[in-house]
Amino acid sequence: MRRRTFLHLSTSISAVAATGLVGARPALAGPRPRLIVAADGTGDHTGVQAAVDAVPSGNTEPFVIGVRPGTYLGQVIIPADKPYIELRGLGRRPADVVIADDRANGTPKPGGGTWGTSGSASVTIDGADLRATNLTFANLFDEAAHPEITNRQAVAVLTRADRLVFDRVRFLGNQDTLYVNSRAAGVVARAYFRDCYVEGDVDFIFGRATAVFDRCHIYSLDRASTPAGYVTAPSTDITNPYGLLFTRCRLTAAAPAGSVFLGRPWHPSNDPNAIGQTIIRESFIGAHIPATAWSDFGTWPWRDARFAEYRNYGPGAAPSADRPQLTPTEAAAHSPTTFLRGADNWAPHLCP
Known part of the structure; x- marks a missing residue:
């Protein structure tokens, strides 16, 4: 069983560094960092949250925070009044900079109660136009060490803002690793x-x-x-034609063949208007995905959701009657451009 156990800081660092490597790339061009975070005290701040706090409220231009190699523990919250922040890892690889916390939904809060799923997030992003590059976000909650906690959702990153870009970033966790949300139902982010x-x-x-x-x-x-699991659980509002899109991706696993579903439809608080959408196109799908690739979520049937594929390949992409496929015309209407464009013609996928 491939599970993450973080009994000591040294264990967490080695485990995080050894999994999910994203290849090294030359240093990114762009504005020089205005603040440096360094755990050894050689920068402007020793913690990421302190650097975020130093960004002026109402900022109107890119504000680059460079983060030197190291592991930075503690929750980070980027508020709505601090847009245009870039978190830039200054190591050679995304594994060199790790921003992490270790709480779950059911982890007790100091003042009573528990954190809940949203409150468990290691990093919460409410500031629009954020960019994160060349680093790792992780939730290090150790399920095996806390059998008394049954609500184990443990979010690495929660996004609620619009126009966010993540380039060569790793997201590590177990249940509910990456929570891509918006500030309210019906609001597009x-x-x-x-x-x-x-x-x-x-x-x-x-x-x-x-x-x-x-x-x-x-x-x-x-x-x-x-x-063994479910890759996605979209809760796309019925008014939004665009949910989750995976294009030219690789879906692989440590899980056994046929044991993981591509997704199931999440209806928060049984919201009937949450008609989730996941589309996977032109991607490699490993043998962990069975012929019936989608799953119901409680009483909510997957066939009522907006699940589809297009020209996928690999041992887990075999066509079947339970694998809805887009037509070429439908695929043209479900591309990165159509998903991201919006009224402002946002096109980050066309930038280098």
């Missing part, structure tokens, strides 16, 4: 993920945002149960 790595087991990419995953590696862990 767009996010673009390029050359990223996302891993988890249950519903580990979920929410009502419009999110495009372009050339990403989506990795399903093995939780030694049946089923």
Whole structure:
């Protein structure tokens, strides 16, 4: 069983560094960092949240925070009044900079109660136009060490803002790793993920945002149960024609063959208007995905959701009657451009 156990900081660092590697690339061009975060005290701040707090409220231009190699523990919250932040990892690889926390839905809060799914997030992004590059976000909650906690949703990143870009970023966790959301039902929030790595087991990419995953590696862990997991759990509002889109991605797994579903429809608070959409196109799908690729979610049938594929390949992409496929005309209407464009013609996928 491939599970993440973080009993000590040294264990967490080695485990995070050893999984989901994204290849090294030369340093990114762009504005020089205005603040440097360094755990050893050689920068402007020793913690990421302190650097975010130093960004002026109402900022109207890119504000680059460079993060030197190291592991930075503690929740990070980027508020709505601090847009245009870039978090830039200054290491050679995304694994060199790790921003992490370790709480779950059911983790007790100091003042009573528990954190809940949203409150468990290691990083919460409410500031629009954020960019994150060349780093890792993780939730290090250790399920095995906390059998008393049954609500184990543990979010690495929660997004609720519009026009977010993640370039060569790793998202590590188990259940509910990446929560792509918006500030309210019916409000569109767009996010673009390029050359990223996302891993988890249950519903580990979920929410009502419009999110495009372009050339990403989506990795399903093995939780030694049946089923072993679900890749997506979209809750796209019925008024939004664009939910989750995976294009030119690789879906692989440690889980056994036929044990993981591509997704199931999430209806938060039994919202009947949450008609989730996941589309996977022109992607490699490993043998962990069965012939019936989608699953019901409680009483909500997957056939009522907006699930579809287009020209996928690999051992887990075999056509069957339970694999809805887009026509070429439908595929043309479900591309990164149509998903991301909006009224402002946003096109991050066309930028270098």
